[in-house]
Each structure stands twice: as C-alpha cells, then as structure tokens.
Amino acid sequence: MPVLEYKEVTKRYGGLTALDGVSLTVEPGRIVGLLGPNGSGKTTLLKLACGLLTPTSGEILVCSQAPGSPASHAQVSYLPERMAVPDWMTAKQLVHFYQDFYGDFRQDVAWQMLSDLNIDPALRVREMSKGTREKVQLILVMSRAAMLYLLDEPIGGVDPATRDYILSTIIANYNPEAAVVISTHLIADVEKLLDQVIFLKNGQLVLQSEVDQLREEKGMSVDALFREVFKC
Amino acid sequence: MKWQFSSDAPIYAQLIEQIQRTIVSGGWPPGERLPSVRDLAGEAGVNPNTMQRAMTELEREGLVYSQRTAGRFVTEDRARIEAARNQCAQRQIQTFLDKMEQLGYSGEEILRLVEQEMKGES
Incomplete structure (x- = not known):
C-alpha cells in the first residue's frame, strides 16, 4: 500500500497554475528526490501532502487518509522550507515541545544528534546561525518515528561535512515501512541516497524513475540529466 | 573501507x-x-x-x-574468491588494452612497453 498518493492533483493560486494534473505514488521504504527548477511546484506538492494547502482538484492520500486530518498529522513529519519554530525557544525547549506534540518523538535520538553536531541545547533559536537553525529543525523532524518524511530543501544552508552527517542520519533512521520525500537542488549530494527521482517542470510531472535505471539507460548521473532536461 | x-x-x-x-x-x-x-x-x-x-x-x-x-x-x-580475483584482473587488463588501442598502439607494441616498464621498476 502506498504511503503517499496523488491522483490528478491540480493546484491554482488565482490565475497561476502551480500544479497541473500530477499523479504519482510513493511506496513504503522509498527515498524519493523531488527535483525541478525554481517555481516548478515542489513546495506546493509537499504542502498539499501535509494539509497546509488543499488541492483545486484531484485527490491526495497519505497512508490512505486525507492530508491534514489528526490521523495523518500523526504519520507525517514535515520540514518546511522556512523556519517554523518560535525563535525565543532554546534547542532544549524545542525538544520538549516536540515531545509534547508528537507521540512518536524519540528524545534519545534528538539528544544524540544535537550532541553529534555540537549544538548547545541552551542556545536560543534566534541566537543560532542560519546553518544551525536548519540543523535543529531537521533534527526535530527526523527524530520522529513517522511513516512519511517530507523534507523541503533540508540541506541547502549547511556545510558539506554536516551535509554528509545529515544524509547518513537519514539512512540510519531509515525505517523500511516509512518513506522520505526530499526536495532539493543539491542533486549530486543526495543522488546516492535516492531510490527514485521525480522531475517537475512548470507544475507537471515530467519523469518518475528509479535512479539506477536512469543511470543505466542514460549513462549519466541524475545531476547531469537534470542539467540536460532543464537547460536554460 | x-x-x-x-x-x-x-x-x-x-x-x-x-x-x-x-x-x-x-x-x-x-x-x-x-x-x-x-x-x-x-x-x-x-x-x-x-x-x-x-x-x-x-x-x-x-x-x-x-x-x-x-x-x-x-x-x-577460496576457489570462488580466486575466480572473482581473476575476473577483476581481466576487467582491469581489458580497460587498459582499450585505452592503449585508443592511443593507437598495436598488441606487440603494448607488450613491449609493459615489459620495458616492469624491468624499469625492478
């Protein structure tokens, strides 16, 4: 049974069509890369799946439920593209905040990651550098034992060494029943991690394929293929 | 590793x-x-x-x-491992030969060059 399913989903903002009849499924145990140029609909696609937006037409199912319902919130761990936690809180307060909100939150995992990345739990969000804020948010999101992780640009602001740590953390926390959808421009960095890639172009799905199958058929990396498909 | x-x-x-x-x-x-x-x-x-x-x-x-x-x-x-080892060696040699061919060397020339190089090494 798919963890995430889009059926002919269209989303319009006034006259602007952000998503145009997208159908796709994500199976359990899959790590999927959501790739596309700026403004191609990646963030809209993710926001629809966690119920922050409602589709203009079409249907979305998360673990067979409508997004946005309490049952679906309990299954989905979402990392928004922007900072979405109160900036006066410390890292420690945030861990407790998440613990209170989510029954599947694993405090031990969160503490371990904070310590691995040398983040002082007493630091307030507003005192943190941009990269550290991103790390803290990602730690909170990945510390949940969710069925579906939706990560919108999770590694954009962090240095390459931390990027490696974060990606290996995603693997280490990997649960064969769960699925991860990552939207990113840093294709070369995440490529080895992905089972599948989805290419979005002007709100339309242009490709959904297995990474290794693509590399075999095209004889090039996904990064190289992306540059070819979306050549300006 | x-x-x-x-x-x-x-x-x-x-x-x-x-x-x-x-x-x-x-x-x-x-x-x-x-x-x-x-x-x-x-x-x-x-x-x-x-x-x-x-x-x-x-x-x-x-x-x-x-x-x-x-x-x-x-x-x-161990025989299975040895066979895999031979396969690896063959792949390496094939890659090398392909590249030498691209550079325009004949089989004899390649052999001679390899011999020379190995003597030089010892």
Whole structure:
C-alpha cells in the first residue's frame, strides 16, 4: 500500500497554475528526490501532502487518509522550507515541545544528534546561525518515528561535512515501512541516497524513475540529466 | 573501507565492484562476518535498498552468503574468491588494452612497453 498518493492533483493560486494534473505514488521504504527548477511546484506538492494547502482538484492520500486530518498529522513529519519554530525557544525547549506534540518523538535520538553536531541545547533559536537553525529543525523532524518524511530543501544552508552527517542520519533512521520525500537542488549530494527521482517542470510531472535505471539507460548521473532536461 | 562513486554507472553495480575488490584483495577475509546492510549503506552514503540489491547479487554470485540469524559472511570457498580475483584482473587488463588501442598502439607494441616498464621498476 502506498504511503503517499496523488491522483490528478491540480493546484491554482488565482490565475497561476502551480500544479497541473500530477499523479504519482510513493511506496513504503522509498527515498524519493523531488527535483525541478525554481517555481516548478515542489513546495506546493509537499504542502498539499501535509494539509497546509488543499488541492483545486484531484485527490491526495497519505497512508490512505486525507492530508491534514489528526490521523495523518500523526504519520507525517514535515520540514518546511522556512523556519517554523518560535525563535525565543532554546534547542532544549524545542525538544520538549516536540515531545509534547508528537507521540512518536524519540528524545534519545534528538539528544544524540544535537550532541553529534555540537549544538548547545541552551542556545536560543534566534541566537543560532542560519546553518544551525536548519540543523535543529531537521533534527526535530527526523527524530520522529513517522511513516512519511517530507523534507523541503533540508540541506541547502549547511556545510558539506554536516551535509554528509545529515544524509547518513537519514539512512540510519531509515525505517523500511516509512518513506522520505526530499526536495532539493543539491542533486549530486543526495543522488546516492535516492531510490527514485521525480522531475517537475512548470507544475507537471515530467519523469518518475528509479535512479539506477536512469543511470543505466542514460549513462549519466541524475545531476547531469537534470542539467540536460532543464537547460536554460 | 573507502567508497568512491563515478557519475555514469548505476550505483548498485559500483557497489558490487567495490565489494568484490575488497573481498578478493583480502580486505574482508574468507568467513568474515559483514556489517549489516544498514551500517554499510550509512558508511557508503547510499540508499539501503541499493546496498541490499548489491548484496543479493553478490550472494547469487556466491561471494557472500547469509545465515538466517547470524548475518552475512564472506564465502569460505577460496576457489570462488580466486575466480572473482581473476575476473577483476581481466576487467582491469581489458580497460587498459582499450585505452592503449585508443592511443593507437598495436598488441606487440603494448607488450613491449609493459615489459620495458616492469624491468624499469625492478
């Protein structure tokens, strides 16, 4: 049974069509890369799946439920593209905040990651550098034992060494029943991690394929293929 | 073990090749117990499903075997390892020959150059 399913989903903002009849499924145990140029609909696609937006037409199912319902919130761990936690809180307060909100939150995992990345739990969000804020948010999101992780640009602001740590953390926390959808421009960095890639172009799905199958058929990396498909 | 990936070949194929190389060079001796798929995937920075696929293929080739509860091990069949070692060598030689051919060398010239180089080395 798919963890995430889009059926002919269209989303319009006034006259602007952000998503145009997208159908796709994500199976359990899959790590999927959501790739596309700026403004191609990646963030809209993710926001629809966690119920922050409602589709203009079409249907979305998360673990067979409508997004946005309490049952679906309990299954989905979402990392928004922007900072979405109160900036006066410390890292420690945030861990407790998440613990209170989510029954599947694993405090031990969160503490371990904070310590691995040398983040002082007493630091307030507003005192943190941009990269550290991103790390803290990602730690909170990945510390949940969710069925579906939706990560919108999770590694954009962090240095390459931390990027490696974060990606290996995603693997280490990997649960064969769960699925991860990552939207990113840093294709070369995440490529080895992905089972599948989805290419979005002007709100339309242009490709959904297995990474290794693509590399075999095209004889090039996904990064190289992306540059070819979306050549300006 | 150090993992390196080129951009043009499928990742599972590159995993298979690198694990083969580690086994035939004795980096993982016969009978050695392998780390779990998840640990290996984390170390290599690859998707666990891809690592699993590589392991399944290596099992099919007989270089590794799994035991239900104990985990996965390098084969103790030394003849099998030796055969894989020969395959690796043949692949290397073929790559070398292809490149020399591109440079326009004949078989005889290549042999002579290799001999010269090896004498120079000793």
